[in-house]
Amino acid sequence: xxxxxxxxxxxxxxxxxxxxxxxxxxxxxxxxxxxxxxxxxxxxxxxxxxxxxxxxxxxxxxxxxxxxxxxxxxxxxxxxxxxxxxxxxxxxxxxxxxxxxxxxxxxxxxxxxxxxxxxxxxxxxxxxxxxxxxxxxxxxxxxxxxxxxxxxxxxxxxxxxxxxxxxxxxxxxxxxxxxxxxxxxxxxxxxxxxxxxxxxxxxxxxxxxxxxxxxxxxxxxxxxxxxxxxxxxxxxxxxxxxxxxxxxxxxxxxxxxxxxxxxxxxxxxxxxxxxxxxxxxxxxxxxxxxxxxxxxxxxxxxxxxxxxxxxxxxx
Amino acid sequence: xxxxxxxxxxxxxxxxxxxxxxxxxxxxxxxxxxxxxxxxxxxxxxxxxxxxxxxxxxxxxxxxxxxxxxxxxxxxxxxxxxxxxxxxxxxxxxxxxxxxxxxxxxxxxxxxxxxxxxxxxxxxxxxxxxxxxxxxxxxxxxxxxxxxxxxxxxxxxxxxxxxxxxxxxxxxxxxxxxxxxxxxxxxxxxxxxxxxxxxxxxxxxxxxxxxxxxxxxxxxxxxxxxxxxxxxxxxxxxxxxxxxxxxxxxxxxxxxxxxxxxxxxxxxxxxxxxxxxxxxxxxxxxxxxxxxxxxxxxxxxxxxxxxxxxxxxxxxxxxxxxxxxxxxxxxxxxxxxxxxxxxxxxxxxxxxxxxxxxxxxxxxxxxxxxxxxxxxxxxxxxxxxxxxxxxxxxxxxxxxxxxxxxxxxxxxxxxxxxxxxxxxxxxxxxxxxxxxxxxxxxxxxxxxxxxxxxxxxxxxxxxxxxxxxxxxxxxxxxxxxxxxxxxxxxxxxxxxxxx
Numbered sequence: 001x002x003x004x005x006x007x008x009x010x011x012x013x014x015x016x017x018x019x020x021x022x023x024x025x026x027x028x029x030x031x032x033x034x035x036x037x038x039x040x041x042x043x044x045x046x047x048x049x050x051x052x053x054x055x056x057x058x059x060x061x062x063x064x065x066x067x068x069x070x071x072x073x074x075x076x077x078x079x080x081x082x083x084x085x086x087x088x089x090x091x092x093x094x095x096x097x098x099x100x101x102x103x104x105x106x107x108x109x110x111x112x113x114x115x116x117x118x119x120x121x122x123x124x125x126x127x128x129x130x131x132x133x134x135x136x137x138x139x140x141x142x143x144x145x146x147x148x149x150x151x152x153x154x155x156x157x158x159x160x161x162x163x164x165x166x167x168x169x170x171x172x173x174x175x176x177x178x179x180x181x182x183x184x185x186x187x188x189x190x191x192x193x194x195x196x197x198x199x200x201x202x203x204x205x206x207x208x209x210x211x212x213x214x215x216x217x218x219x220x221x222x223x224x225x226x227x228x229x230x231x232x233x234x235x236x237x238x239x240x241x242x243x244x245x246x247x248x249x250x251x252x253x254x255x256x257x258x259x260x261x262x263x264x265x266x267x268x269x270x271x272x273x274x275x276x277x278x279x280x281x282x283x284x285x286x287x288x289x290x291x292x293x294x295x296x297x298x299x300x301x302x303x304x305x306x307x308x309x310x311x312x313x314x315x
Numbered sequence: 316x317x318x319x320x321x322x323x324x325x326x327x328x329x330x331x332x333x334x335x336x337x338x339x340x341x342x343x344x345x346x347x348x349x350x351x352x353x354x355x356x357x358x359x360x361x362x363x364x365x366x367x368x369x370x371x372x373x374x375x376x377x378x379x380x381x382x383x384x385x386x387x388x389x390x391x392x393x394x395x396x397x398x399x400x401x402x403x404x405x406x407x408x409x410x411x412x413x414x415x416x417x418x419x420x421x422x423x424x425x426x427x428x429x430x431x432x433x434x435x436x437x438x439x440x441x442x443x444x445x446x447x448x449x450x451x452x453x454x455x456x457x458x459x460x461x462x463x464x465x466x467x468x469x470x471x472x473x474x475x476x477x478x479x480x481x482x483x484x485x486x487x488x489x490x491x492x493x494x495x496x497x498x499x500x501x502x503x504x505x506x507x508x509x510x511x512x513x514x515x516x517x518x519x520x521x522x523x524x525x526x527x528x529x530x531x532x533x534x535x536x537x538x539x540x541x542x543x544x545x546x547x548x549x550x551x552x553x554x555x556x557x558x559x560x561x562x563x564x565x566x567x568x569x570x571x572x573x574x575x576x577x578x579x580x581x582x583x584x585x586x587x588x589x590x591x592x593x594x595x596x597x598x599x600x601x602x603x604x605x606x607x608x609x610x611x612x613x614x615x616x617x618x619x620x621x622x623x624x625x626x627x628x629x630x631x632x633x634x635x636x637x638x639x640x641x642x643x644x645x646x647x648x649x650x651x652x653x654x655x656x657x658x659x660x661x662x663x664x665x666x667x668x669x670x671x672x673x674x675x676x677x678x679x680x681x682x683x684x685x686x687x688x689x690x691x692x693x694x695x696x697x698x699x700x701x702x703x704x705x706x707x708x709x710x711x712x713x714x715x716x717x718x719x720x721x722x723x724x725x726x727x728x729x730x731x732x733x734x735x736x737x738x739x740x741x742x743x744x745x746x747x748x749x750x751x752x753x754x755x756x757x758x759x760x761x762x763x764x765x766x767x768x769x770x771x772x773x774x775x776x777x778x779x780x781x782x783x784x785x786x787x788x789x790x791x792x793x794x795x796x797x798x799x800x801x802x803x804x805x806x807x808x809x810x811x812x813x814x
Binding site: 149166 | 368553708713
C-alpha cells in the first residue's frame with residue numbers, strides 16, 4: 001500500500017515537472033510579441049523593448065522558467081502583461097466559478113448515468129434498455145456547446161424560465177446563482193452523463209456475468225438487490241477511472257460552455273488571455289488546469305485501492 | 316498615431332459605437348432616475364482601464380465622456396464644442412490656443428480641476444503615455460497655466476488636427492494626484508464614477524453626485540461584455556441587458572426588427588472597411604492594376620453578401636459625418652469589362668495576389684466575395700487567414716508581408732494616418748501630403764476644401780479600395796432614449812440616456 005502511494009506520488013511529481021516545461025516551452029515559441037500587442041500597432045521599438053524589459057522577457061528562457069516555477073511554488077503567479085494586475089487572485093476567483101460548474105456537472109452526470117446505465121445493463125435485451133441505449137448514443141454525439149445553445153433556445157428564449165446567460169456569485173444572490181447555474185451545468189452534465197452511461201452499462205454487464213452474482217442469485221436474492229449488494233462496488237472501479245479521465249474533458253468543455261453562457265470562469269480567462277496575448281495568464285491558467293487534471297488522476301489511483309481491496313495486497 | 320491602433324486590439328470596427336454629448340443634452344429636462352439602472356451589452360472587454368498604456372477601442376468606449384472629460388468634445392454633428400473648456404480663442408498665427416476653463420469641476424478623488432491639471436495631462440501624454448496615439452501631442456510646444464481657469468497651449472506649427480485629437484482620448488483630463496492606479500481605479504471629472512470591474516463580466520459605473528454639469532439620468536450603468544454575438548442577442552431577448560451597443564451579427568437583426576418591444580437604430584460609424592493594397596509591391600506600382608481591382612468589385616453585391624446589406628458605400632476614406640464628405644462612389648463604378656482591359660493593358664492578367672485576412676467576421680466573409688470577383692476579372696487570388704490581433708499585426712501591419720488585406724479602420728479622421736509611406740499601405744504620394752498639410756494649417760474653409768481634394772486624390776489614385784462603411788447598429792428596449800444614431804466618437808456617451 002505504502003509502496004504504491006510512493007510510486008504514484010513519484011509519477012505525479014515527474015509529470016508535473018515535465019508538463020511545466022512543456023507549457024512554458026510552447027508559449028515561448030508562440031508567435032506574437034506580448035509587449036507589442038499591449039502597446040498597440042505602431043508603438044516605437046524602444047517602447048516595446050522597454051516593456052519587454054519590465055516584463056523580464058529579455059532574460060534567458062531558463063531564467064524566466066525558473067523564476068516562473070519558483071513563483072508558482074510560492075503562490076506568486078506574477079503580474080498580467082496587459083492589466084498589470086496580479087494573476088493569482090484572478091485565477092482563484094475564476095477557479096471557484098469553474099469548480100461550481102464542473103462539480104455540478106459531475107453530480108448531474110452521475111445522477112443520470114448510474115441509474116440509467118444500470119437499468120440499460122439489467123434490461124439489455126428488453127425494449128426499454130435498448131431505447132435508453134439509443135438515447136445515450138445521441139447524447140454522446142452532441143457536443144456540450146450545442147446542447148447549451150439548444151437549452152438556451154428552448155428554456156431561456158422561448159419559454160423564458162431561466163436566464164440565457166450570466167453569472168452571480170452564490171453569496172450575493174443564491175436564487176439567481178442557482179437559476180443561472182442550471183443550464184450550463186445541464187449542458188455539460190447531460191453530455192458527460194451520456195458518455196458515462198455507456199461505461200456504467202458495460203461495467204454492470206460484466207459484473208452480471210460474474211460467478212459471484214450467480215451465486216448471490218442462487219442464494220435467493222432478487223436481481224436488483226443482488227446487483228446492489230454485490231455488483232455495484234465491482235462495477236465502480238472502471239467507472240471511477242472513466243470519471244477521472246472525463247474530468248479533463250469537463251474542464252475543456254467548461255471553456256467552451258463558459259463562453260456560450262458568458263460565465264467568468266477559468267475558461268474565459270484563458271480565452272481572453274490568448275486573444276490579448278497576455279501570455280503569463282495563459283501559462284498560469286494552463287498550468288493550473290494541468291495540475292488539476294494530474295492531481296485528480298492521482299486521487300483516482302488512490303481511490304481504486306479504497307474500492308478494490310485486492311490492490312492493497314498485490315505488493 | 317496610427318489609425319488602426321484603436322481598432323485592432325479590440326474587436327476591430329465594431330466598437331465604434333458612440334454618442335457625442337451636446338451641452339444641453341436630452342437628459343437636462345428629465346429628472347434623474349435615482350434608482351434606475353441600465354445594462355448595456357458590448358463586445359470586447361477592456362484588458363485594462365488605462366488607455367495611456369494599453370491600446371484598444373474598448374477602454375475609451377467605456378470611460379471617455381463618462382469618467383473622463385476633455386477640454387473639448389464633438390457634438391452629434393461632428394462639431395467641436397466646449398467641455399471642461401468653456402471657450403477658447405486661437406491666435407492669428409493659429410499657433411496659440413487660449414482656453415477658459417470651468418471653475419466648478421471636481422475630480423472623484425475630491426480635488427478641484429484647474430489649469431494645472433490640464434497642463435499636467437497634456438505634458439503627461441509626451442512623458443508617460445506609451446501607446447502610439449501619443450504622437451498626436453508631438454505638435455505641442457508648451458502648455459502653461461496662466462491662472463487656475465486659463466490655459467495657454469502653444470503649438471510648433473498650426474494644426475487643426477490637434478484640436479480635433481483633443482476630443483479623443485488624447486485630450487482626457489487627469490488629476491495630478493489621481494494617476495497611480497489608472498489600470499484599475501480611474502479618476503476623472505465626468506458624470507459617472509468608476510464603481511466596480513468584474514473581470515470577464517462587466518464594468519459598473521455610478522452617477523457622480525458631484526458632477527459639475529447636468530446630472531445623468533441613470534444612477535447606475537453596467538457595461539456587460541459578451542464575446543459571443545448570440546449570447547449578446549439572447550441577453551437582450553431575456554431581459555438581462557437593455558441595450559446592445561454594437562450588433563455583431565447583422566444577419567441576426569430580424570429577430571428584433573419585427574418586435575414591438577425593441578427599437579433598432581441604424582446609422583454610420585468611422586469604420587471604413589478597406590481592401591488595402593501593399594503599394595510597395597511592383598504589381599501595385601501600376602495605377603492601372605489598382606484601378607482595375609476597384610472596378611472589378613461590385614460593392615453593393617459584396618455588402619449584401621457579407622454584411623447583410625447593412626452599411627454605407629463610400630468611395631474614399633471619409634465617412635458622411637465628416638465636414639468634408641462627398642459621395643465619391645462614382646469614381647470607380649463596377650465595370651468588369653473595364654477591369655479586364657486595364658489588367659490587360661498593364662500586363663497583369665493572370666497575376667497572383669495574396670489576400671491575407673485577419674480572423675474577423677467581416678474580413679472572412681468579404682474575402683471570399685473579393686476573391687471571386689477579382690478572379691472573374693482575370694486575377695488569381697490566394698487567401699490565407701491570420702489570427703487577429705497578434706498574428707495579423709505581426710505579419711501584415713508590422714511586417715508588410717502581404718499584397719492585399721481587409722480591415723476596418725475605425726479611428727476618426729484617419730486619412731493621413733492610413734495613407735502614408737510608413738504605414739502598412741506603403742502609400743507614398745507627395746501631392747496627397749501637400750493637400751493634407753494645407754488642410755492642417757489653414758482655417759476652417761481651407762481645411763474642408765483641402766481635405767476634399769485629399770479624399771478625391773486617394774480615390775482617383777486607387778490607393779486602396781473602400782468596400783463599405785460599417786453601420787452603427789444598436790438594438791435597445793423601446794423605452795430607452797438618447798441613443799446615438801451615428802457613432803462618430805471614441806466614447807459610448809451614457810450621460811444622454813434616459814428611460
